Amino acid sequence: MRKNIVAGNWKMNKNLNEGIELAKEVNKLVNQNVHNNVEIILAPPFIHLTEINKIIDKKRINLAAQNCSRYKNGAYTGEISAEMIASTGATHVIVGHSERREYQREDNPKIYQKILRAIENNLCPIFCCGEKLAEREAGNHFNVIEEQMIEGVSNISSENFKNLIIAYEPVWAIGTGLNATPEQAQEIHNYIRNLINDRYGEDISDNTTILYGGSCKPSNARELFAKPDVDGGLIGGASLIAQDFIDIINSF
Numbered sequence: 001m002r003k004n005i006v007a008g009n010w011k012m013n014k015n016l017n018e019g020i021e022l023a024k025e026v027n028k029l030v031n032q033n034v035h036n037n038v039e040i041i042l043a044p045p046f047i048h049l050t051e052i053n054k055i056i057d058k059k060r061i062n063l064a065a066q067n068c069s070r071y072k073n074g075a076y077t078g079e080i081s082a083e084m085i086a087s088t089g090a091t092h093v094i095v096g097h098s099e100r101r102e103y104q105r106e107d108n109p110k111i112y113q114k115i116l117r118a119i120e121n122n123l124c125p126i127f128c129c130g131e132k133l134a135e136r137e138a139g140n141h142f143n144v145i146e147e148q149m150i151e152g153v154s155n156i157s158s159e160n161f162k163n164l165i166i167a168y169e170p171v172w173a174i175g176t177g178l179n180a181t182p183e184q185a186q187e188i189h190n191y192i193r194n195l196i197n198d199r200y201g202e203d204i205s206d207n208t209t210i211l212y213g214g215s216c217k218p219s220n221a222r223e224l225f226a227k228p229d230v231d232g233g234l235i236g237g238a239s240l241i242a243q244d245f246i247d248i249i250n251s252f
Ligand code: PEP
Pocket: 009, 169, 173, 174, 175, 176, 177, 213, 214, 215, 216, 234, 235, 236, 237, 238
């Protein structure tokens, strides 16, 4: 049975003290009142990882970085390697977020290299894909997703693919307040699962967690998560408010 997962992507928000406070609050609420059939992941900024790792109850909450370098190590000033991330106690890493595709010019081949670095360091990659508004309006969204999946993840071995999480994040829904409808999300999630089925077979596709991301909040999470191929969410803005994040987790 595939896992239900809710992951909070804090992006470039919260200084270290604020981040520690937020993590403490989430940790407290998780232990008070949260379904334990949902895996929870927090993705704070890099510099928070070590401190937050000391605070969280690791039986309930996993830690992710928001990115990693595509290189192993060396003269890449300002970069953070997958090995460094793993050494903080983080277990997951987000790769291919649309904000990095857009602002850092990350493309599918670079993202594939990042996934390899993550796998080498036993980090579970959370691979983001999703179309822009113009691509959807042109009716091109299925092709865009297929290309991202083929170039980004289809060369990964079956053994390693089993540890991958996919996040479908339509770019037009991220941070806009405009979420995909549950039907739109289900349509693409089902399409992604079929692509995985074609490449890796039914056992792996049935067991792959596919998250939805894009203005997911307490008021819409329940109907999104009710769809058969939506296995949880990658949450941006709403993960910065502890109670909202908890309410989203409890929407299963
Ligand atoms: C995200 O950045 O991954 C995201 C889904 O953001 P938001 O929830 O704010 O749309």
